[in-house]
Amino acid sequence: xxxxxxxxxxxxxxxxxxxxxxxxxxxxxxxxxxxxxxxxxxxxxxxxxxxxxxxxxxxxxxxxxxxxxxxxxxxxxxxxxxxxxxxxxxxxxxxxxxxxxxxxxxxxxxxxxxxxxxxxxxxxxxxxxxxxxxxxxxxxxxxxxxxxxxxxxxxxxxxxxxxxxxxxxxxxxxxxxxxxxxxxxxxxxxxxxxxxxxxxxxxxxxxxxxxxxxxxxxxxxxxxxxxxxxxxxxxxxxxxxxxxxxxxxxxxxxxxxxxxxxxxxxxxxxxxxxxxxxxxxxxxxxxxxxxxx
Numbered sequence: 177x178x179x180x181x182x183x184x185x186x187x188x189x190x191x192x193x194x195x196x197x198x199x200x201x202x203x204x205x206x207x208x209x210x211x212x213x214x215x216x217x218x219x220x221x222x223x224x225x226x227x228x229x230x231x232x233x234x235x236x237x238x239x240x241x242x243x244x245x246x247x248x249x250x251x252x253x254x255x256x257x258x259x260x261x262x263x264x265x266x267x268x269x270x271x272x273x274x275x276x277x278x279x280x281x282x283x284x285x286x287x288x289x290x291x292x293x294x295x296x297x298x299x300x301x302x303x304x305x306x307x308x309x310x311x312x313x314x315x316x317x318x319x320x321x322x323x324x325x326x327x328x329x330x331x332x333x334x335x336x337x338x339x340x341x342x343x344x345x346x347x348x349x350x351x352x353x354x355x356x357x358x359x360x361x362x363x364x365x366x367x368x369x370x371x372x373x374x375x376x377x378x379x380x381x382x383x384x385x386x387x388x389x390x391x392x393x394x395x396x397x398x399x400x401x402x403x404x405x406x407x408x409x410x411x412x413x414x415x416x417x418x419x420x421x422x423x424x425x426x427x428x429x430x431x432x433x434x435x436x437x438x439x440x441x442x443x444x445x446x447x448x449x450x451x452x453x454x455x456x457x458x459x460x461x462x463x464x465x466x467x468x469x
Contacts, residue, residue: 177226179253181246183219185309186237188321190220195230204321215318217260218309221253238325238379264310267448271301271455289345289462296338297455302327303335304451329374329382336390337367339423342458343397346416346465350408356400363393394424412468415461422454 182190192201192213202213204220213222224231235243248256275297282290305311306328312319319327344351344360351357366389373385401420404413 177250178224179248179250180222180224180231181216181219181248181253182222182233182235183217183244183246183309184235184237185218185306185312187219187235188238188324189236190222190233192222192231192233194228195232198232201228201231215312216257218312223250260310261316264305264313265316267304267452268301268315271297271452274455275301287466289342289465292338292342292345293459293462296335296342299331299334299338300451300455302331304448306331307451308448325379326375329379330371332382332386333367333371333374336386336393337364337371340364340367340393340397343400343416346412346461347400347404347410350404350410350413351400354403356396356403359396360393360400363389363396366393412461412464415457415464419454419457419461422450422457425450 189204190213191203193199194201201224202222204213204215213220215221222231222233233245275294278290278297279294282288282294302311302314305314311328311331312321312324340360340363344357344364351360370385370389373382377385397420401413401417404410405417
């Protein structure tokens with residue numbers, strides 16, 4: 177037997193036929209033949225016996241994607257699946273435990289910024305999963321393909337809103353009564369219609385709206401950080417610059433992956449490591465803010 181892996185984070189449906197007879201081998205939208213065509217890792221796998229030489233597959237995708245296929249021996253494929261779930265489980269479990277701990281800290285200390293950070297951690301976890309390509313599952317449970325488009329759009333919009341909320345909470349004193357604070361507030365309000373658009377407009381339109389809000393927001397945040405460092409020399413800003421730089425690396429990777437159609441779990445785990453670095457330095461910035469208060 178051989179296994180053909182069809183990795184794609186944008187795939188919502190695959191159908192495969194034997195090329196010679198056009199006999200249906202499997203359809204991802206039906207429960208039958210699930211042992212032949214099944215969802216695994218960031219895509220689907222097709223199990224073939226030795227009698228099948230050529231296969232024709234049709235894929236339905238949401239967003240930009242490139243069709244890819246990898247041929248595996250069953251034993252090697254099972255090891256790769258086990259490695260994938262072990263790594264994603266470690267990351268999901270670690271981030272979720274951290275979010276629970278931060279939320280408990282918020283309840284004990286009654287610090288609003290901790291509560292914002294805890295919620296941001298959960299949304300960031302899903303945002304990282306989208307960037308790394310494993311958002312098709314959560315804690316080992318597959319997310320229905322027809323939910324993926326809406327959940328990705330809502331996650332992106334919520335991430336933008338929470339990032340700005342946390343940023344404004346961190347630099348409230350440094351930016352008080354400045355043009356930067358007013359610009360951040362205006363960008364913040366734009367996140368509300370963006371969140372509404374996530375569930376009402378097509379994915380392509382939402383992506384354009386998202387970038388039209390995100391790019392000005394990023395520019396204002398960069399200018400605000402520069403002001404906080406040069407005029408106030410804030411240690412909070414110093415820690416957050418590193419966190420923000422790691423976040424920009426993550427966004428740049430997302431664009432490159434969309435253009436090149438790269439599908440590599442190792443790269444995805446590297447992205448998770450970069451995102452974890454951003455979270456770490458954000459927590460340092462929060463700790464520095466609370467120390468001053």
